[in-house]
Amino acid sequence: MAKQQESTAKKDFIREIVAADILAGRHKTTVTRFPPEPNGYLHIGHAKSICLNFGIAQENQDSGARCHLRFDDTNPAKEESEYVEAIKDDIRWLGFDWKDHLYFASDYFDQLYNWALHLIGEGKAYVDDLSAVEIREYRGGLTEPGKESPYRDRSIEENLSLFEGMKNGEFDDGIKVLRAKIDMAHANLNMRDPVLYRILHKKHHRTGDQWCIYPTYDYAHGQSDAIEGVTHSLCTLEFEHHRPLYDWLVGNLPVPARPRQIEFAKLRPTYFLMSKRRLLEMVNEGHVDGWDDPRMATLSGLRRRGYPPSAIRKLCKTVGVTKFNSVTDVALLEHAVREELNKTAMRRMVVIDPIKVTITNWPGGDHVEMMNAVNNPEDTGAGSREVALSGEVFIERTDFMEDPPKKYFRLSPGAEVRLRYSYCIRCNEVIKNEDGKVIELRCTYDPETLGKNPPDRKVRGAIHWVSCREAFEADVRLYDRAFIVEDPAAEDDWREAINPHALTELRGCKMEPVLKDVLAGECFQFERTGYFCVDSKHSAPGKPLFNRTVALRDSWAKNQSK
RNA sequence: AACCCCGUGGUGUAAUUGGUAACACAACAGAUUUUGGUUCUGUUAUUCAAGGUUCGAGUCCUUGCGGGGUUGCCA
Numbered sequence: 359m360a361k362q363q364e365s366t367a368k369k370d371f372i373r374e375i376v377a378a379d380i381l382a383g384r385h386k387t388t389v390t391r392f393p394p395e396p397n398g399y400l401h402i403g404h405a406k407s408i409c410l411n412f413g414i415a416q417e418n419q420d421s422g423a424r425c426h427l428r429f430d431d432t433n434p435a436k437e438e439s440e441y442v443e444a445i446k447d448d449i450r451w452l453g454f455d456w457k458d459h460l461y462f463a464s465d466y467f468d469q470l471y472n473w474a475l476h477l478i479g480e481g482k483a484y485v486d487d488l489s490a491v492e493i494r495e496y497r498g499g500l501t502e503p504g505k506e507s508p509y510r511d512r513s514i515e516e517n518l519s520l521f522e523g524m525k526n527g528e529f530d531d532g533i534k535v536l537r538a539k540i541d542m543a544h545a546n547l548n549m550r551d552p553v554l555y556r557i558l559h560k561k562h563h564r565t566g567d568q569w570c571i572y573p574t575y576d577y578a579h580g581q582s583d584a585i586e587g588v589t590h591s592l593c594t595l596e597f598e599h600h601r602p603l604y605d606w607l608v609g610n611l612p613v614p615a616r617p618r619q620i621e622f623a624k625l626r627p628t629y630f631l632m633s634k635r636r637l638l639e640m641v642n643e644g645h646v647d648g649w650d651d652p653r654m655a656t657l658s659g660l661r662r663r664g665y666p667p668s669a670i671r672k673l674c675k676t677v678g679v680t681k682f683n684s685v686t687d688v689a690l691l692e693h694a695v696r697e698e699l700n701k702t703a704m705r706r707m708v709v710i711d712p713i714k715v716t717i718t719n720w721p722g723g724d725h726v727e728m729m730n731a732v733n734n735p736e737d738t739g740a741g742s743r744e745v746a747l748s749g750e751v752f753i754e755r756t757d758f759m760e761d762p763p764k765k766y767f768r769l770s771p772g773a774e775v776r777l778r779y780s781y782c783i784r785c786n787e788v789i790k791n792e793d794g795k796v797i798e799l800r801c802t803y804d805p806e807t808l809g810k811n812p813p814d815r816k817v818r819g820a821i822h823w824v825s826c827r828e829a830f831e832a833d834v835r836l837y838d839r840a841f842i843v844e845d846p847a848a849e850d851d852w853r854e855a856i857n858p859h860a861l862t863e864l865r866g867c868k869m870e871p872v873l874k875d876v877l878a879g880e881c882f883q884f885e886r887t888g889y890f891c892v893d894s895k896h897s898a899p900g901k902p903l904f905n906r907t908v909a910l911r912d913s914w915a916k917n918q919s920k
Numbered sequence: 921a922a923c924c925c926c927g928u929g930g931u932g933u934a935a936u937u938g939g940u941a942a943c944a945c946a947a948c949a950g951a952u953u954u955u956g957g958u959u960c961u962g963u964u965a966u967u968c969a970a971g972g973u974u975c976g977a978g979u980c981c982u983u984g985c986g987g988g989g990u991u992g993c994c995a
Contacts, residue, residue: 532993554993689931690946
C-alpha cells in the first residue's frame with residue numbers, strides 16, 4: 359500500500375527524467391551520487407541533495423539503482439579527513455546508506471591524468487604560462503569576448519613534456535596550468551579555455567605528497583561520474599553554466615559512460631545562515647558553541663537541537679524539487695518537527711520558572727499521593743507513570759496572575775485551576791517579599807476532583823506542576839531562531855542580525871524525578887512548554903542538560919501579544 | 921545594454937501534458953480538550969503583464985516585465 363502510494367506519488371521533474379530513462383532502457387541501472395567536498399560540515403541544504411540522490415536510488419532499488427557517496431577532494435588546500443567521518447555520520451543519521459559505494463575523486467587521479475594526456479594528444483588541451491591575473495584579463499567579460507593566450511598553440515610534444523614537468527614538480531605553484539582548448543569567444547565564460555589542472559604543492563589528505571598538480575572541479579567531476587557509471591549527476595543551479603563544459607569533457611574523452619548533469623534549486627530556509635564560510639565564521643568568532651551548536655544550520659547542530667531526521671526528510675519531501683529559486687519558510691520545518699515529536703515524545707512535567715504553592719488543607723506534611731500520568735496521549739503503547747503529589751508544589755510563574763485579563767484560565771486570587779493529572783486547587787492567599795515579588799501562593803485543593811470535574815462549576819485551566827520535595831533539578835537551554843531577519847545573508851553584516859535571545863540558559867529547573875536518568879539525544883515534551891532533548895555534549899549521567907528543540911504552539915501567548 | 925535559468929494564494933508544491941486551478945504550511949474564526957498542545961470544521965487568498973493560436977490556455981507562440989545565476993588556478 360505504502361509502496362503503491364510511493365510509486366503513484368507526484369514525481370518531480372528529475373524523477374520524471376529518471377523514470378523515462380528507465381522506461382526507455384537507456385541505462386543498465388540508475389546510479390546517482392552525493393558528492394560532498396570534505397571541507398566543512400553538512401547543513402540542512404545538503405539534506406535536500408542527500409534525500410534526492412539516495413531517495414531516487416531507494417525508490418528504484420528493484421531495478422538495481424544505487425547511490426554513491428563520493429568525496430570531491432580535488433583541492434588539498436581546503437580539505438581535511440576529519441570532515442570525512444563527520445559527513446558520513448550525518449548521512450547515516452539522516453537515514454541513508456551508501457553500502458559499499460564509498461569513493462573519492464582522488465581515487466581517480468591517475469585515470470584523470472591519463473585522460474588529460476589524451477586531450478593534449480588530440481590538440482584539445484594546452485599548458486599555459488599566463489598568470490592567474492593574466493588569465494582573468496584574457497578571459498574577457500560578460501559582454502566582451504576573450505583573447506587567446508600566446509601559449510595556446512604550443513605543439514603537442516611541448517605540451518606533453520611541459521605537463522609532465524608540472525606533474526614532476528618542476529614548477530612552483532601558479533606558474534603553469536593545463537587548459538582545455540575550446541573557444542575564447544564563447545558566450546559561456548566556462549567554455550573560454552577553462553583550467554583543468556593547477557599546480558599545488560600541498561599534502562593531500564589521502565594521496566599525501568604523491569601529486570603536486572590537482573584537477574579542478576570541472577575536470578574531475580564529470581569524469582568521476584563516468585568512471586562510476588553515474589547516470590544522473592544531480593547538482594544545484596549554480597552549476598548550470600558548467601553543463602556545456604561537463605558535456606564537452608565527457609564527449610571528448612574515451613570515458614566508459616555518458617552521465618547527464620541535471621540541476622535543481624537549493625533549499626533555503628528562512629532565519630538560517632547556510633554558507634560554509636559564514637558557518638565557519640560563526641564558529642571561529644565564538645558566536646556559537648562549535649559546528650554542532652543547536653543554533654547552527656548544520657545537520658550536527660540540528661541533531662543536537664533535537665530535530666528528528668524524519669522531520670528533515672519530511673521537509674525535503676514537502677519542498678519538492680524544482681528549478682525555481684525558492685525560499686522555504688522555517689515554519690514548514692518546525693511543523694515537520696512538531697508533527698514527528700508529537701507522535702513520539704514522552705510527556706513530562708517541568709517547571710522552568712517556579713513559584714511555590716502550599717496546599718493548606720493537605721492532610722499532613724508528609725502525606726504523598728501518587729498520580730497517574732499518561733506518557734503520550736498520541737501513543738497508547740507508551741503507557742503511563744506515577745507522579746508524586748505532596749502539600750508543596752512548584753508551578754510556573756506564568757501560570758499565575760494577580761490581576762488577570764479576561765479569559766485567563768490559569769491561577770489568580772480566588773480562582774481555581776486543575777493541577778494536571780491531579781486535583782483542582784483554589785488560590786486563597788498571595789505572599790510577596792518586600793520587593794513585591796510573589797514568592798508563595800496558599801491554596802486549597804478539592805479532594806473530590808481527582809479524575810473528575812466538579813459538578814457545580816467549570817474549571818477550564820490545567821497547569822503543570824512538580825512536587826517540591828521530589829523535584830529533580832537540572833539546567834535547561836531555551837533555543838530560538840539564530841537570527842532576527844529572514845535572510846541574514848542579505849545583511850551587510852550578518853552579525854548585526856544575530857538574535858540576542860537565541861539562547862537562554864536556565865539553571866535548576868524543577869523536574870519530575872524520572873528525568874534524572876535519561877540518555878543523550880532522548881526527546882521529551884515538557885507539557886505546555888515545548889519539545890526538549892538531552893544535550894549530547896554537556897550532559898553527564900544523572901546530570902542532564904535539556905535543549906529546547908521547538909516550543910509548543912501557543913495561541914494564548916500569540917493572542918496576548920496582539 | 922551579454923548569455924543561461926526561473927515566474928501558480930503570504931510561503932512551498934501540484935494540475936491526468938490543451939479541458940472546473942488543488943494540497944501542505946502560515947493567517948483568521950469556531951468546536952473539542954485534565955497540555956491555551958493535539959484533533960476536527962470553516963474562512964480569506966493564486967496562474968507576472970499584454971497580445972496571439974484554439975470551441976477551450978497555468979500549460980503552446982510572441983513581446984514585455986520581474987527574480988536568480990555567470991567574469992576562481994573554489995566546489
